[in-house]
Amino acid sequence: MSDKRRAEIEAKRAKLAELRKARADRQRAETERRQTEPGPSSGARRDVDDLVNQLVGSRSGLDTGGDVTPSSSLPNTPPRPSTNLLYGSTLSPSGRVSRQSDVGSDRDRVSMGTTMVGMMEHVDRVLTPRFIPDLIDVEQELFELPQRERVIYNKEVQTTAIETETPQVSEVEIRQQIMRERELEEERIAQDKELEEESVQLEKEIEQEIRELTEEERSHILSAPEFLDFVEQSSKILQRALNDGYDYIRDYTIGTEANGDDSEGKRVKRICAFYDERYGKNRSITDVDWSPKYPELSVASYNKNPAALNEPDGIVAVWNLHLLDRPEFVFHSQSDVLSVTFSPFHSNLVFGGTYSGQILLWDTRSKHLPVLKTPLSAAGHTHPVYAMHMVGTQNAHNLITSSTDGTVCSWLVDMLAQPQETLELIHAGHNKTGEVAITTLDFPDNETTTFWVGTEEGNVYQANRYDRAGAKAGLNQYDIYKGHAGPVMGLHFHPLVGPVDFSDLFLTASVDWTVKLWRAKSLAKPSTAAHGISPIYSFDEADDYVYDVKWHPAHPALFGTVDGSGRFDVWNLNTDTEVPVVSTNVGSGRAINKLQWDRKDGRRAALGGSDGKLYVYDIGDMALPRESEWTDLQKTVAGFIGGAQANGVVDGDATRIVAGR
Amino acid sequence: MPPELEQTLALLSSHRSVLGYLLLSRGDHVSIIRHSGVVFEGEQGKKYASVIGKMVESVQAGLEEVSGSENDGDQIRFMRIRTKRHEIMISPDERYLLAVLHDPAS
Numbered sequence: 001m002s003d004k005r006r007a008e009i010e011a012k013r014a015k016l017a018e019l020r021k022a023r024a025d026r027q028r029a030e031t032e033r034r035q036t037e038p039g040p041s042s043g044a045r046r047d048v049d050d051l052v053n054q055l056v057g058s059r060s061g062l063d064t065g066g067d068v069t070p071s072s073s074l075p076n077t078p079p080r081p082s083t084n085l086l087y088g089s090t091l092s093p094s095g096r097v098s099r100q101s102d103v104g105s106d107r108d109r110v111s112m113g114t115t116m117v118g119m120m121e122h123v124d125r126v127l128t129p130r131f132i133p134d135l136i137d138v139e140q141e142l143f144e145l146p147q148r149e150r151v152i153y154n155k156e157v158q159t160t161a162i163e164t165e166t167p168q169v170s171e172v173e174i175r176q177q178i179m180r181e182r183e184l185e186e187e188r189i190a191q192d193k194e195l196e197e198e199s200v201q202l203e204k205e206i207e208q209e210i211r212e213l214t215e216e217e218r219s220h221i222l223s224a225p226e227f228l229d230f231v232e233q234s235s236k237i238l239q240r241a242l243n244d245g246y247d248y249i250r251d252y253t254i255g256t257e258a259n260g261d262d263s264e265g266k267r268v269k270r271i272c273a274f275y276d277e278r279y280g281k282n283r284s285i286t287d288v289d290w291s292p293k294y295p296e297l298s299v300a301s302y303n304k305n306p307a308a309l310n311e312p313d314g315i316v317a318v319w320n321l322h323l324l325d326r327p328e329f330v331f332h333s334q335s336d337v338l339s340v341t342f343s344p345f346h347s348n349l350v351f352g353g354t355y356s357g358q359i360l361l362w363d364t365r366s367k368h369l370p371v372l373k374t375p376l377s378a379a380g381h382t383h384p385v386y387a388m389h390m391v392g393t394q395n396a397h398n399l400i401t402s403s404t405d406g407t408v409c410s411w412l413v414d415m416l417a418q419p420q421e422t423l424e425l426i427h428a429g430h431n432k433t434g435e436v437a438i439t440t441l442d443f444p445d446n447e448t449t450t451f452w453v454g455t456e457e458g459n460v461y462q463a464n465r466y467d468r469a470g471a472k473a474g475l476n477q478y479d480i481y482k483g484h485a486g487p488v489m490g491l492h493f494h495p496l497v498g499p500v501d502f503s504d505l506f507l508t509a510s511v512d513w514t515v516k517l518w519r520a521k522s523l524a525k526p527s528t529a530a531h532g533i534s535p536i537y538s539f540d541e542a543d544d545y546v547y548d549v550k551w552h553p554a555h556p557a558l559f560g561t562v563d564g565s566g567r568f569d570v571w572n573l574n575t576d577t578e579v580p581v582v583s584t585n586v587g588s589g590r591a592i593n594k595l596q597w598d599r600k601d602g603r604r605a606a607l608g609g610s611d612g613k614l615y616v617y618d619i620g621d622m623a624l625p626r627e628s629e630w631t632d633l634q635k636t637v638a639g640f641i642g643g644a645q646a647n648g649v650v651d652g653d654a655t656r657i658v659a660g661r
Numbered sequence: 662m663p664p665e666l667e668q669t670l671a672l673l674s675s676h677r678s679v680l681g682y683l684l685l686s687r688g689d690h691v692s693i694i695r696h697s698g699v700v701f702e703g704e705q706g707k708k709y710a711s712v713i714g715k716m717v718e719s720v721q722a723g724l725e726e727v728s729g730s731e732n733d734g735d736q737i738r739f740m741r742i743r744t745k746r747h748e749i750m751i752s753p754d755e756r757y758l759l760a761v762l763h764d765p766a767s
Contacts, residue, residue, distance in 0.1 A: 213692050221686060222695055227757060231684075234752035234759040235669045237739060242676050247742055247765045278668075326674055335681055626758060 005123045009202045014334075016195050023188060030181070197565045213322035240322045265621065268570060268584045272603065274300070274319040274614040276327055282307050283315065285608030287340045287597040295598060296321040297328065298606050301340035301352055316340055316362065318350050319614060331362040339388045343413065345397055353385030353401055359416060373418045379418045381407055387441035392446040400443075400465075402453065406436040410465065425453065425463055425475040429530060436461065436475060439487055445503045450523065452481075454488030454508055458517060462520070470526040477528040481518055486511035490548040493520075498556055500630040505536075505637070508561060509549035515539040515561055517640065537640045541579055543567065548595040553602040555625040557633045560605055562592035568607055570619060574632040581622070586615050612631035674698060678763045680747065685710055685758040687717075700762050711759050716740075717753050 064455040102571035112181035211223075221227055233250035244279075250622040283302040293295035297320055304313035314333030336355040343349035350362045352370075357380060360370035374380040383403040392398050398420060399411040406426065444450075449465045467473045490509035494502040504520040515534035544564035552558035557573040559581075566589045569580035586592055587609050594608040603623045662689015671759065674697045675683055685691050691714035696706050721737055728735040740751040743765070751760045 213686075217692075218694060222663075222666070228663065230754045230757050231666055231669060231759065234754065235673050237752050238673060238750055238759065239676070241681065241739070241741065242761070242763060245765075325676075326669075394718065658757050 005202060009199060012195060012202070016199060019192055019195070023192065023455050026188075037149050076552070096410070104240075114368050135602075138643030151589060160232070175348050201635045236323060236326075236328070237286055238326055240320070242323050242518060243324055247325070248512050260642045268622075269618045269620065270580045270586075271616045271618050272321070273587070274298075274317075274324070274327070274616070275612060276317065276330075279315045279317055279327070279330060280612030281305060283612045284610035285593055285612060285614060286336070286338045288594045288606045288608040288614065289341045290596060290598045290606065291318075291342045292344045292599055295600050296596075297342075298614065298616070299340055299342060299350055300606075300608050302339035302612065303336035303338070303355075314352070314354055316350060318364065318616075321616065328469070329364050330368060333360055337384050338384055339401075341388050341390060344390055345394050346413075349413070351388060353381075353403075355384045357383055357387065357403055359388075359399070359401055359411060361413070361416060368503070368555075371454070372414075374411070375418070380409060383407070386439055387453075389441060389443055389451075391443055399442070400451070402438040404437045404439070404456070406434075406438060408438070408441070408453075408463070410463075414631075419524050423465065423474060424464070425461070427461070427475055427477055430476055439489060440491045442491045442493050442506065443518065444493045444506075452491060452493070452520065453507065454491040454510075456483075456487040457511060458484035458486055458488060460484075460488060460491065460508060460518070462523075471523070476526075478530045479521050480530060481508075481535075482532040483516050483518070483538070484508065484512050484514065486509040487547075490544065492550050492559075494551050494556070495553050497554060498625070498630050500556070500634060502556060502633065502637070507549045507551065508535075509546040509561060511545045513540065513542045513544065513546060513563075515542070515546055515549050519641075536637070537577065539571065539577075542567070543590070543624070547593050547601075550595050550597055551621065553599060553644070555602065555623055556629050557625075557636070558602075558622065560595050560597065562586075562595045562607055564591040566590055566592055566609070567593070568592060568605070568617065570622065572622070574629060577636065582619070584617070586617070587613060608647060663670065670695070670697070673761065676763070678765060680762045680764060681758045682762070683710060683713070683758075685714060687714065687753070687756055687758055691758075694757070703765070709760075711722060713749070713751060713758065716742075717758060721753075 006647055031139075106451055129228070146315065193538060230391075266423060282305040285300045286303050289299050294432045299318045302315040302317070305311055312332035312337050314337035316331040316333065316337055317327035318329040318331075320328045331350065331352075333352060333354055334356070335358070337352040337360070339353040341351050343351060348364045350364070352360045352362065354360060356376060357374075358376055359374040359380065361372040362369075363371045376382075381401065381403040383405040385401050385403045387402045389400045390397060391400055397413065399413060400408060400413065402408045406424055408423040408425060410421045410423075411419050425436045425438065427436050428434055436453065438453045439456055440454040442452055443451075449468070450462065451465070452460055452462050454460050461484075462479055462481075464471050464473050464474040464476065488510045490507075490510050492507050494505040496503045504522070506518050506520060507515060508518065509515045516539070517537040518533070518535045521533060539561075542561070542563045546561055546563045548559045552560070555572075557575075559571050559573075561569045561571065563569075566586050568584045568586045570582045570584075571577075572581045575581055586607055588611065590611040592607045592609050592610055592615075596606045598604040598606065601623060603618055603620065605617050605619065607617065609615060670684075672681065673679060679698075681696065681700045683693065683701050684695040686694050689698070691710055693706065693710050696702075700706075701709060712731050717737065717740070720740065724735045724737060737753050740749075740753070742749045746764070747762055749760060749762050751758060
């Protein structure tokens, strides 16, 4: 097709060239004709030539060319011939002649009316004895004047000369001829223009035609790094757009098949399961967090894939709810990442604690590798870091990390070269070793200097970061929260939200299949002797290790647990304290390692499974607390404590209960 | 063709509602780098390519006309053209262009 077109274009081009040539010829012929048509005009040229020769040749050429000389226009200049020659030598003959003729014609036009007078003047200026023969000359001039007019190379003048001088009979004919010619000209011009336009368009089309790429070009393009970046970026955007399932030009007036609606109420719905074939295969999720800035982003950390030795041991993936097929960002690490958290103060930073004890900092703006790392030295951690927590405010914040050898370090975000402070939690009263193997750590809401840790032996201890009145920095050995028979896997304090403050209540989940509710002992009265503190309540519903427990961020009586059989339980203490409200089987029965409610309103929960999948569930309206929830919870907790008191387990503090703490 | 690229594009074209994609290089003349799907085969594909190229050019020209005077003029980031039958999503760049044809109703 393109060849044919090209041939067509070539033909048209040739035609165009011919036409152009023809037009040029015609124009030349036209001008020639115009020049030759009026006989007098060519005659005029001959006359002019004669005049020029005469003027140049003779020094006193005043007989016939008297008028033509510029001397006639310049009054009172006796040496006329010399001036003539001067002019003649410097100017081109035609210029001179035209000037002369201009001058002559001007003068003549002016003097037409006053012929006699002018002649008289002219004659006077020239030579008085020549008077009589000049008269004769004047007559000749009169005859010559119109001719000289024709000499002017001004088409207008020429045509006017034609019109005025040629006999009237042929004037009409000439006019008609001219008009006909003009019409023909216009037609030809129009035709030419059309052809030109067509050819231009055809050329454009050829240019714009899709060309095939040569193999070389293609491979060159495919290997360019900006091309890869472009494909990454645009495919992400496209996938997010594709994900949006809503057809916005849907017409609701057309009846369609009735959709089965999901049953409302106390149901927990799975939104999606994030899984990446490449990065999730054979790995387990070790920690989950939601982004404080972008509610659709969540992060999951993975441990190593024993089957793939070339892949990085630790992976951290940031997932976007709008982009289901692949992670937004993927970060690598040299060793398994065991804990991960978004920085609450910088939307781009992600912290991770690893199996080797290193704390890593990734930036979403850079690529896979961490931008900052803590050194693998004795200054930091040398044991796996299972728990991390960010405390403080925007301007003064620290990252608190704990490892299984009992070391708790506090870091400044931009200075990961060495910890700001290190704390060794040592339990002197322990029979075997003083070390406290920390598995989990949590700060009560609004507290930054004291925290509770859960250990591998099943006890929960309270620790202080700094010395304070009545308590030293380090582990508080006297208050031992005894209750669990196995390692404590999860510990979470009640969030401070709502009219009533429950922030001294915390939940623990353990390998002994139970979840226990505790009340933290007030720090106002430090103990001096070691004594055990018992839980307020114990939830024994689970059939497997309970891996994590988390209070709901908005609803005071709601909390969730995940266990080793792949179950996700949502409990509501105001509804029922024995059984969970909703119990869902997540995934294929593999254990769920971590649970995290989303920060905004707690409608969604992210569950990290040991199969490498990140499940996101929506609990719907259950997340909305009613006004009475707080007071109801107070009553419930009072009921717990009362029951415990009745059994003589907890040292009761009646005043506290009545005050509703 | 690096494998990640292959994978990404394969993922794109295997989406349930996607009918095909077209990877073009912009410039003086548009040329197809890669395409997939029945819709973009052969002549039809070339037509689509030239049409999409022209559309992006004209929209960009319009944008420049409207906003060219303010510092740095606007640039097309993403185009979604919903027709009766399909939707074309075009993600243009300085040098390249990725267009996907999909059927949102499916």
